[in-house]
Amino acid sequence: MQSFFKRISISVSTSALITLAVGLCLTALCYVSARQIESESARLLLQYHASGHTLRAAMLPANGMSLDANHRGSLYVLLGGLLSSLLATAYVFQLVTRNSVIARITGERTAALQFANLRLSEDIAARMHNEQSLRLRERIIEVSANAIILCSADAPGYLIEYVNPAFERITGYAAGEVIGQRLEDLQGPEQGRQDMHEITAALREQREAKAIVRNFRKDGSCYWSELFVAPVRDAGDGPVSHFVVAQYDISTVMRFEQELEFQARHDVLTGLANRTLLRERLEQAMAVTRRSGLPLWVVFIDLDRFKFVNDTLGHDAGDTVLKSVAERLRCATREVDTVARLGGDEFVLLLPQHGNGEPGVAILQRIQDAVAQPLQLGEYEFFLSCCMGVAVYPDDGQNADTLIKHADIAMYRAKELGRGHWQFYASGMNAGTLERLGLESELRHALERGQFHLEYQPQLDLASGKVVGMEALLRWQHPQLGRIAPASFIGLAEEMGLIIPIGDWVLRTACAQARAWQLAGHGPLRLAVNLSARQFKQRNLLHAVAQALAETGLAAAHLELELTESMVMHDVEQATAIMANLKALGVQLSIDDFGTGYSSLAYLRRFPIDVLKIDKTFVSDITHDDDAAIVRAIISLAHSLRLKVIAEGVETPQQLAFLRQHGCDQMQGYLFSRPLSVPAFEALLHDGSMLDAA
Numbered sequence: 001m002q003s004f005f006k007r008i009s010i011s012v013s014t015s016a017l018i019t020l021a022v023g024l025c026l027t028a029l030c031y032v033s034a035r036q037i038e039s040e041s042a043r044l045l046l047q048y049h050a051s052g053h054t055l056r057a058a059m060l061p062a063n064g065m066s067l068d069a070n071h072r073g074s075l076y077v078l079l080g081g082l083l084s085s086l087l088a089t090a091y092v093f094q095l096v097t098r099n100s101v102i103a104r105i106t107g108e109r110t111a112a113l114q115f116a117n118l119r120l121s122e123d124i125a126a127r128m129h130n131e132q133s134l135r136l137r138e139r140i141i142e143v144s145a146n147a148i149i150l151c152s153a154d155a156p157g158y159l160i161e162y163v164n165p166a167f168e169r170i171t172g173y174a175a176g177e178v179i180g181q182r183l184e185d186l187q188g189p190e191q192g193r194q195d196m197h198e199i200t201a202a203l204r205e206q207r208e209a210k211a212i213v214r215n216f217r218k219d220g221s222c223y224w225s226e227l228f229v230a231p232v233r234d235a236g237d238g239p240v241s242h243f244v245v246a247q248y249d250i251s252t253v254m255r256f257e258q259e260l261e262f263q264a265r266h267d268v269l270t271g272l273a274n275r276t277l278l279r280e281r282l283e284q285a286m287a288v289t290r291r292s293g294l295p296l297w298v299v300f301i302d303l304d305r306f307k308f309v310n311d312t313l314g315h316d317a318g319d320t321v322l323k324s325v326a327e328r329l330r331c332a333t334r335e336v337d338t339v340a341r342l343g344g345d346e347f348v349l350l351l352p353q354h355g356n357g358e359p360g361v362a363i364l365q366r367i368q369d370a371v372a373q374p375l376q377l378g379e380y381e382f383f384l385s386c387c388m389g390v391a392v393y394p395d396d397g398q399n400a401d402t403l404i405k406h407a408d409i410a411m412y413r414a415k416e417l418g419r420g421h422w423q424f425y426a427s428g429m430n431a432g433t434l435e436r437l438g439l440e441s442e443l444r445h446a447l448e449r450g451q452f453h454l455e456y457q458p459q460l461d462l463a464s465g466k467v468v469g470m471e472a473l474l475r476w477q478h479p480q481l482g483r484i485a486p487a488s489f490i491g492l493a494e495e496m497g498l499i500i501p502i503g504d505w506v507l508r509t510a511c512a513q514a515r516a517w518q519l520a521g522h523g524p525l526r527l528a529v530n531l532s533a534r535q536f537k538q539r540n541l542l543h544a545v546a547q548a549l550a551e552t553g554l555a556a557a558h559l560e561l562e563l564t565e566s567m568v569m570h571d572v573e574q575a576t577a578i579m580a581n582l583k584a585l586g587v588q589l590s591i592d593d594f595g596t597g598y599s600s601l602a603y604l605r606r607f608p609i610d611v612l613k614i615d616k617t618f619v620s621d622i623t624h625d626d627d628a629a630i631v632r633a634i635i636s637l638a639h640s641l642r643l644k645v646i647a648e649g650v651e652t653p654q655q656l657a658f659l660r661q662h663g664c665d666q667m668q669g670y671l672f673s674r675p676l677s678v679p680a681f682e683a684l685l686h687d688g689s690m691l692d693a694a
Contacts, residue, residue: 147171147247151183153231153240158183158203161242170225170249172218183245199227206231206240212250224254267341269319270326278340278348282400285338285352286393294353296393299364300407301329303345303371304385304419312571317377321345324375325384332370333363348404364388364422372420387414388422396425440496442478443489447502452476454509455675458684459528459646459668462660465691467684469526469560471668472510473675474502494532503535504544511552511559513678518558522685528560530592533567537574542581549585556586560611564592568607576606583608590646594634605641612638616649616669622658632662639663656691 141148147167151158160183163175184200202209210228217223225247232242265277273281282298289296303325310318322345329339329347338350351363368386375382389410397403406425414423446452456470476484493499507529514527535541549556561582568575568591579589590611591604614634621627631647638645647659650669659667672691676684 146249147225149183149245149247150232151243151245153206153242155204158243167247170217170223170247171215177218183243199229202229203243215247223249223251226250267326270323270341272326272329272347273338273340275340275342278338278342278350278404279400281338281340281350282403285350286400288352289393292353295395296353297349297351298391298393298403298407299349299351299367299422300389300391300404300411301347301349301367301371301386302388302411302415304387304415306345306384309377309382313377313380320377321375321382321384325371325386328370328373329367332367348407364390368420368422385420387411387417387419389414389425390422391425436492439484439489439492442481443493443496443498446476446478447498447505451478452502452505453677454506454513455677456513456681457668457675458673458681459526459666460672460691461666462656462664462691467525467690468666469528470514470681471528471530471562471675472506472513474506475675490532494534497534499532499534500538503532504548507544507548508551511548511554514558515552515554517682517685518554520682524555524558526558526560526588527554528562528590530562531567533564536563536567536578541578542585545582545587546585557588560588560590562590562592562613563609565594572606576608579608604637609643611644611646614645614647614664619647619649619655619659619669620651622655628658631658631664635662635664 141164144164144166147170148162148164149160149167150162151160160178160181163173163178167178168174183203198209198211199213208228208230210226212224212226215223215225228246228248230244231240232244233239234241265274265280266272267274285296303321306318306321309321322341325345325347326339326341329349333339333349333351336352340348340350342348349367367388371384371386375384389407389412391397391403391407391410393403396406410423410425414421417423453475455473455475457473458467459469459471460466461468474486474490476486476489478484490499493502510527510529514525517525531541538544545559545561548554549559563575563579568579582589588610589608590613591607591609592613593615594612612634614631618627618630618634622631635645644665645663646666646668647655647664648668650656650659650667650671652671655669656667656671673684673689
């Protein structure tokens with residue numbers, strides 16, 4: 001619009017200038033025309049006079065005109081034209097000026113209107129944005145998963161004015177049921193409001209606050225929530241008119257935290273106390289005992305034959321056994337007692353004393369009876385037993401760790417007595433246990449440090465008296481502890497699982513030595529090597545034996561593997577299959593310590609064995625009627641099954657004579673030779689030593 005008026009102003013100014021120019025041109029034209037008329041009139045007069053006509057000058061005055069008068073008229077015309085042009089120009093200029101003022105005022109007002117329109121548009125846009133934001137906030141509050149409560153700031157009621165749908169969903173209350181009610185009424189009964197102190201203080205002091213509180217739904221059920229309260233002011237720093245309360249349902253989180261805390265302090269499988277909670281309970285029980293003066297028992301329990309359940313029926317069956325035992329221990333103890341599981345099949349009981357004399361031997365017997373109840377696992381029925389070790393506070397230890405350790409030591413001593421025993425801790429047990437721990441540590445490194453060596457005890461044919469074989473025997477020579485007896489470390493190596501690498505080393509070393517003696521011209525000597533129970537059950541036994549024979553070049557027929565009765569009778573079917581595979585390699589098999597176990601004649605007939613070895617306990621008392629009868633029976637039984645018989649531990653001529661008299665095939669023992677080192681055994685072979693003829 002402003003530019004439009006500017007264009008008009010420019011047009012009008014241009015018109016004024018054109019008007020002035022046209023006026024001047026017309027004035028000049030009129031003046032020129034008047035002068036031409038005047039000149040023409042004079043010329044005509046002259047011509048007329050020249051033609052002989054006489055023109056009187058008096059004629060002109062008579063019309064009021066003369067030549068001078070004509071000249072003045074042209075001037076008047078000029079002046080009039082100039083004046084008219086000036087007036088027209090002035091008028092046009094006035095119009096131009098007026099239009100300019102109008103254009104300027106119009107432009108200013110137009111600019112003001114445009115600015116006002118811009119501000120109005122911005123204000124409208126801001127209002128629309130605010131309205132959209134408000135509607136968005138309302139929608140967010142409406143669809144929020146958290147409960148939102150708006151209440152007045154009027155104490156002490158803090159009446160509720162608004163709740164969102166999430167509040168209705170979480171609490172079970174409809175909006176109409178709570179609007180107008182007091183905020184604290186939502187927290188349920190008085191006894192459930194102890195967590196609201198921080199929130200009520202914040203409402204009273206008109207400040208922000210948050211707290212984790214217990215709430216109660218309409219149906220009375222409890223749930224946990226995190227409350228956040230904030231004051232709402234009227235404008236800026238005006239007075240507080242309302243409070244907004246945001247309620248976050250954290251029941252799931254609280255349950256998860258409680259579950260984590262429970263798992264951190266309890267055994268996952270059985271739900272019993274774990275080591276952490278056991279130590280806490282034990283510390284508390286010791287504090288009570290110090291005040292009361294009554295003793296506290298710590299009982300360490302280990303199940304017998306639990307490994308057999310795991311190995312035969314699997315770990316699921318083992319878990320069932322553990323859960324059943326845990327429940328039986330709960331039932332056999334009192335509410336004040338603590339039952340804990342440390343791991344595997346190890347349990348610990350805390351038995352605080354009471355004035356009525358419990359706990360005592362009676363409670364130990366009750367626990368054993370509870371564990372010994374028949375347990376049905378699928379189609380099988382098991383009868384469990386347990387060994388228990390007892391440490392008494394304060395006599396057997398002043399802290400939790402010591403008491404548990406001493407109870408564990410006593411339990412191991414009870415296991416040495418057999419299944420189903422318990423044993424109280426004695427100070428002498430600790431020395432033996434520490435010695436065992438030291439031996440375990442040294443045993444782990446004995447093989448790699450080359451502390452083991454083999455000795456060989458000759459086996460002789462009783463008919464010819466010649467050396468026909470030898471039994472390889474493991475020996476441990478420790479640089480500080482000296483010579484350690486096999487009975488002190490063989491069983492320990494079996495428990496620790498070290499018997500597998502040690503047994504492999506024995507097999508390879510003995511086969512290599514036997515082959516070396518054969519190559520030296522000492523004949524086809526038979527080598528006897530003992531297998532442990534763990535070796536016999538290992539999956540790669542067949543491969544280990546075949547590899548030892550292949551590496552050393554010893555013929556399989558010259559290797560005899562000695563098995564114990566308990567080893568093969570533990571699982572007859574499995575043992576029969578393993579022995580059949582070994583026989584397929586061509587090796588000889590013998591039953592060592594025969595007569596000390598639970599061999600059945602029916603099973604013995606099925607086993608693919610070649611030799612029976614009479615245990616030295618029978619040979620040592622062979623002069624007594626009972627043992628002599630047993631030896632005669634074993635020899636007769638072996639021969640009837642077409643097996644050879646070897647008697648071990650022969651130390652006297654009387655024993656040798658008895659064995660020869662009753663047809664025993666071979667013997668070994670101190671009567672002829674102790675176990676010998678490699679050089680000593682080579683010397684014996686070179687000398688050709690043999691038994692005296694019968």
